[in-house]
Amino acid sequence: MSSTRQNINNYKELLEQYINTMDEASLYQAEQYSKASIQHNVSPDKIIEEHYKALVELFPNLDERVKASFQFLIQTMISYSVNYQQTEELREKQLELKTEIDVAANMQNTLLSTDVPKVENIDIGAKSVPAKLMNGDYYHFVQDDEGNIGTAIADVIGKGIPAAFFMSMIKYAMESFPEDRMYPKIILELLNRVVERNVESGMFVTMFYGLYDINKHEFYYATAGHEPGFIYRSQIQAFEEIDAKGLLLGVKKDTKYNQYVTHIQQGDMIVLLTDGVTECRSGDRFIEREEVLEVIDQYKEQSAQNIVDNVYKYLERLQDFKLRDDFTLLILKRNS
Amino acid sequence: MNLHIEGYQEDGVYVLKLSGEVDAYTAPELKERLLDLLNEDGTEVKIDLEKVNYMDSTGLGVFISGLKTSNELNSTFKLVNLQDNVYRLFNITGLNEVMDIENTIRGGM
Numbered sequence: 001m002s003s004t005r006q007n008i009n010n011y012k013e014l015l016e017q018y019i020n021t022m023d024e025a026s027l028y029q030a031e032q033y034s035k036a037s038i039q040h041n042v043s044p045d046k047i048i049e050e051h052y053k054a055l056v057e058l059f060p061n062l063d064e065r066v067k068a069s070f071q072f073l074i075q076t077m078i079s080y081s082v083n084y085q086q087t088e089e090l091r092e093k094q095l096e097l098k099t100e101i102d103v104a105a106n107m108q109n110t111l112l113s114t115d116v117p118k119v120e121n122i123d124i125g126a127k128s129v130p131a132k133l134m135n136g137d138y139y140h141f142v143q144d145d146e147g148n149i150g151t152a153i154a155d156v157i158g159k160g161i162p163a164a165f166f167m168s169m170i171k172y173a174m175e176s177f178p179e180d181r182m183y184p185k186i187i188l189e190l191l192n193r194v195v196e197r198n199v200e201s202g203m204f205v206t207m208f209y210g211l212y213d214i215n216k217h218e219f220y221y222a223t224a225g226h227e228p229g230f231i232y233r234s235q236i237q238a239f240e241e242i243d244a245k246g247l248l249l250g251v252k253k254d255t256k257y258n259q260y261v262t263h264i265q266q267g268d269m270i271v272l273l274t275d276g277v278t279e280c281r282s283g284d285r286f287i288e289r290e291e292v293l294e295v296i297d298q299y300k301e302q303s304a305q306n307i308v309d310n311v312y313k314y315l316e317r318l319q320d321f322k323l324r325d326d327f328t329l330l331i332l333k334r335n336s
Numbered sequence: 337m338n339l340h341i342e343g344y345q346e347d348g349v350y351v352l353k354l355s356g357e358v359d360a361y362t363a364p365e366l367k368e369r370l371l372d373l374l375n376e377d378g379t380e381v382k383i384d385l386e387k388v389n390y391m392d393s394t395g396l397g398v399f400i401s402g403l404k405t406s407n408e409l410n411s412t413f414k415l416v417n418l419q420d421n422v423y424r425l426f427n428i429t430g431l432n433e434v435m436d437i438e439n440t441i442r443g444g445m
Contacts, residue, residue, distance in 0.1 A: 251404075
């Protein structure tokens with residue numbers, strides 16, 4: 001340390017040496033000097049001031065205009081140092097915040113994780129991608145004692161961190177419900193009460209809830225204002241929009257939900273999605289629902305997971321693709 | 337894309353005429369304007385959406401807040417001249433059953 005201290009106190013000697021020899025070795029001293037300055041927190045304007053003092057001592061007859069130019073340079077560097085330091089501080093803070101959000105996003109992944117059920121004749125695929133770091137979409141699978149599959153897909157209105165926290169609340173409310181066979185209508189009515197009581201105005205949830213009876217292949221469903229999904233009917237080789245209506249969660253206290261049921265044939269596919277799938281833009285153009293169905297149709301012989309992955313890849317490949325909203329796509333396919 | 341909000345009174349009714357897009361960036365101003373009006377007991381507000389060609393779920397959030405406020409106080413609001421794609425949002429979410437909506441426009445822009 002003492003040698004660096006010495007270094008920054010002998011600028012004048014270093015400068016004089018260089019002016020006299022103009023050799024590489026003396027120039028190397030400049031590099032050492034700048035390293036020592038950083039170690040001792042000497043700002044760039046101080047270095048120039050040091051240079052100016054040395055110059056005046058070495059050349060007492062220095063032109064007044066050259067002296068004035070140094071005053072100007074020193075002033076410039078003082079402002080520069082101040083601004084630079086502020087920028088550095090902001091950069092550090094930004095990094096700190098980013099780390100915090102990364103931690104929150106990881107925690108969300110853990111909190112909201114759900115296992116995709118493995119069922120013999122039902123093939124399930126799921127993909128959820130947040131538009132920002134935190135995901136305001138949510139999907140959930142649950143199996144009752146008989147193996148029937150309950151599935152929820154939901155979207156919080158309002159994005160980012162508040163939406164993500166809110167989803168955790170929904171998940172834990174759902175997990176507190178009894179484990180025996182829960183019909184979609186009942187689940188939505190219970191959740192509506194939870195949301196209505198706990199939410200500040202302006203935050204709301206849309207949810208589609210389905211219950212797949214794996215023995216009779218009946219699909220029971222109800223919606224709380226959620227974007228309708230589709231059923232691919234293998235018999236007619238076409239998609240039909242799932243017909244359901246219901247008010248989104250959290251708007252009215254005693255909302256009642258209609259429950260619907262449809263039979264699923266071998267080769268049929270249930271497609272559930274959030275509006276992020278159709279709200280993403282390619283340049284100025286919105287992706288149409290039909291376009292998404294065409295992609296699904298193209299890959300329909302593949303596994304459910306491959307289909308949902310391929311839809312996302314297709315969207316990603318579009319020019320100027322930008323997710324405006326979180327993207328979630330679920331497919332349940334009856335194989336046999 | 338921006339949202340322009342023109343406000344005036346017509347036969348004792350406050351009219352908010354919107355043009356542009358209602359999304360996460362433009363919704364806060366709309367929310368403030370709308371709730372300011374609805375916070376006064378007994379006010380009637382008409383929101384004209386003829387020139388709104390895009391609205392996302394944040395926009396819906398504004399009107400849901402409006403609904404809650406107007407239920408607490410004695411104010412009312414109605415939405416008029418909705419384009420097809422905007423009306424679709426109210427239809428999917430079931431809000432068309434609990435809000436006063438008039439004159440939807442076929443076709444859209």
